[in-house]
Amino acid sequence: MSEWLYQLENLTKEYGGRRVLQVDNLQVRRGEVLAVVGPSGAGKSTLLRLLNFLEPPSDGCIRFLDLQVTADRPAPLAYRRRVTMVFQRPVLLDRSVGANIRYGLQIRGCRNEDHELVAVLDLVRLRDVVHQPARTLSGGEAQRVALARAIVLRPDVLLLDEPTANLDPYNVGLIESILRNLNREFGTTLVLVTHNVFQARRLADRVALLLEGRIVEVADVEAFFQAPQDPRTAAFVRGEMVY
Amino acid sequence: MPPAGARRHQAGKWRGHVPDETRRSTIDEIWNGLTEAFRRLGTLDPALVEIVLLSFRVSGTALLVSVVLGIPLGAALGLSRFVGRKLVTALIYTGMGFPPVVVGLFVYLLLSQSGPLGRLDSPLIPDLFTPGAMVVAQIILSLPLVAGFTMAAVLGVDPELRQQVQSLGATRVQAAWTVLAEARSGVVVSVIAGFGSIISEVGAVMMVGGNIEHRTRVLTTAIVLETRKGNFDLALALGFILLALTFLTNVAMLWLQGRSLDR
Ligand SMILES: Nc1ncnc2c1ncn2[C@@H]1O[C@H](COP(=O)(O)OP(=O)(O)OP(=O)(O)O)[C@@H](O)[C@H]1O
Numbered sequence: 001m002s003e004w005l006y007q008l009e010n011l012t013k014e015y016g017g018r019r020v021l022q023v024d025n026l027q028v029r030r031g032e033v034l035a036v037v038g039p040s041g042a043g044k045s046t047l048l049r050l051l052n053f054l055e056p057p058s059d060g061c062i063r064f065l066d067l068q069v070t071a072d073r074p075a076p077l078a079y080r081r082r083v084t085m086v087f088q089r090p091v092l093l094d095r096s097v098g099a100n101i102r103y104g105l106q107i108r109g110c111r112n113e114d115h116e117l118v119a120v121l122d123l124v125r126l127r128d129v130v131h132q133p134a135r136t137l138s139g140g141e142a143q144r145v146a147l148a149r150a151i152v153l154r155p156d157v158l159l160l161d162e163p164t165a166n167l168d169p170y171n172v173g174l175i176e177s178i179l180r181n182l183n184r185e186f187g188t189t190l191v192l193v194t195h196n197v198f199q200a201r202r203l204a205d206r207v208a209l210l211l212e213g214r215i216v217e218v219a220d221v222e223a224f225f226q227a228p229q230d231p232r233t234a235a236f237v238r239g240e241m242v243y
Numbered sequence: 244m245p246p247a248g249a250r251r252h253q254a255g256k257w258r259g260h261v262p263d264e265t266r267r268s269t270i271d272e273i274w275n276g277l278t279e280a281f282r283r284l285g286t287l288d289p290a291l292v293e294i295v296l297l298s299f300r301v302s303g304t305a306l307l308v309s310v311v312l313g314i315p316l317g318a319a320l321g322l323s324r325f326v327g328r329k330l331v332t333a334l335i336y337t338g339m340g341f342p343p344v345v346v347g348l349f350v351y352l353l354l355s356q357s358g359p360l361g362r363l364d365s366p367l368i369p370d371l372f373t374p375g376a377m378v379v380a381q382i383i384l385s386l387p388l389v390a391g392f393t394m395a396a397v398l399g400v401d402p403e404l405r406q407q408v409q410s411l412g413a414t415r416v417q418a419a420w421t422v423l424a425e426a427r428s429g430v431v432v433s434v435i436a437g438f439g440s441i442i443s444e445v446g447a448v449m450m451v452g453g454n455i456e457h458r459t460r461v462l463t464t465a466i467v468l469e470t471r472k473g474n475f476d477l478a479l480a481l482g483f484i485l486l487a488l489t490f491l492t493n494v495a496m497l498w499l500q501g502r503s504l505d506r
């Protein structure tokens with residue numbers, strides 16, 4: 001079994017001729033928590049969409065396990081279903097909380113999802129609102145539903161796009177502990193986009209800095225924060241403008 | 244003979260001061276129409292039942308075809324980007340405002356013995372003055388409404404939703420289906436609008452059906468006929484029945500819409 005799960009090679013993504021992502025080389029290791037930090041517009045969400053095989057790369061290649069995804073070779077469904085993402089702005093279905101969480105299981109043709117549903121509801125502390133229409137939830141509750149509907153699928157890789165932005169400390173703490181448990185108990189690989197360097201420090205094994213679509217530095221969390229190799233990383237860690 | 248001016252004056256006066264007897268008789272007529280409607284419904288008047296059944300058969304068939312074609316068409320237009328999509332959209336929006344009598348005229352010309360389709364004498368193409376011809380005309384009227392409202396409803400769904408459900412493992416078809424389910428209120432509106440436009444329509448069915456007794460007479464054409472004959476009671480009775488049946492149909496559709504997807 002190889003050590004890495006993803007291997008990105010000369011990957012680029014363009015929108016309307018504008019290059020927004022250019023990753024020459026990046027690996028995601030099996031079972032790690034990789035935090036991706038960087039300023040707004042750096043291409044973090046774009047990177048996650050590519051890792052989720054939702055959009056084809058413009059050029060280059062994503063290796064995932066024994067699969068090679070390129071511009072004209074999309075990922076088959078079975079591989080796509082091993083990865084799931086919690087979006088930056090989660091859009092819930094106009095159904096009950098329970099129906100939202102069951103959705104991913106249902107489209108996989110799973111019956112008897114009730115056991116999984118109850119377990120995950122307890123995890124995100126949403127048992128009381130299971131029958132409530134999702135559109136009536138508070139922001140923090142909605143974000144927890146978005147997390148719950150992803151983790152109930154037991155993905156190999158969970159991609160998280162700022163899962164705790166705009167949340168109160170209680171919800172941040174709850175979500176961080178859920179993520180930590182997921183990673184430790186089930187070995188779920190996490191790729192976490194965050195604006196919050198403290199969160200990256202708390203959760204990540206390794207940190208990558210993305211700047212204008214390029215990876216500036218990837219390092220173990222201690223090295224990234226204590227001894228950054230690149231001056232731009234040092235500036236970012238100090239909270240200075242790097243762009 | 245009084246001068247024209249005086250006559251005009253008299254006419255104006257008559258309109259301005261409706262005599263009490265006239266007013267009462269209008270109310271009486273409405274009342275009589277209601278009781279007549281209930282009597283005919285209560286006794287299941289065979290002539291009435293025939294007309295009601297044909298109305299629903301014609302408009303129901305036309306609606307069914309419009310829904311089967313229009314909802315997928317509307318959904319596809321709302322979900323995909325292709326060259327010429329704007330043109331198709333403009334055509335559909337135009338179709339949403341088609342005057343029934345003009346559609347009736349077109350279908351009449353198409354299906355008449357010397358028309359381009361009538362001449363083919365194919366068993367697939369209905370003859371003029373048959374329920375089949377009326378169905379064809381009503382499909383042309385309701386299909387753009389169903390497709391247009393469905394498209395608008397699908398466009399109203401958050402565009403990010405499709406990618407999010409794909410991230411949860413949905414296939415393209417499952418994702419499209421989920422978006423359509425999110426747009427369900429609008430899709431039901433599209434069906435109700437399509438149905439309302441044809442069950443109440445008189446111009447096209449009159450033109451291509453001909454209001455032939457026992458063959459092509461439907462509620463709306465019967466109302467026109469009875470009004471012309473001065474049978475206001477009967478015309479009103481038919482009118483009430485049309486309203487009531489349309490109301491009940493819509494309540495049934497809304498009930499279907501209200502049933503949530505929550506299980
Ligand atoms: N579908 C798209 N079409 C065109 N341009 C896009 C598209 N998606 C992203 N972009 C552009 O790509 C660049 C990177 O966007 P991305 O959303 O990945 O940034 P980000 O790092 O996630 O920023 P933020 O922290 O603000 O969420 C932006 O300039 C954005 O305008």
Ligand SMILES: [Mg+2]
Nearest residue numbers: 044045088161
């Ligand atoms: Mg983003």
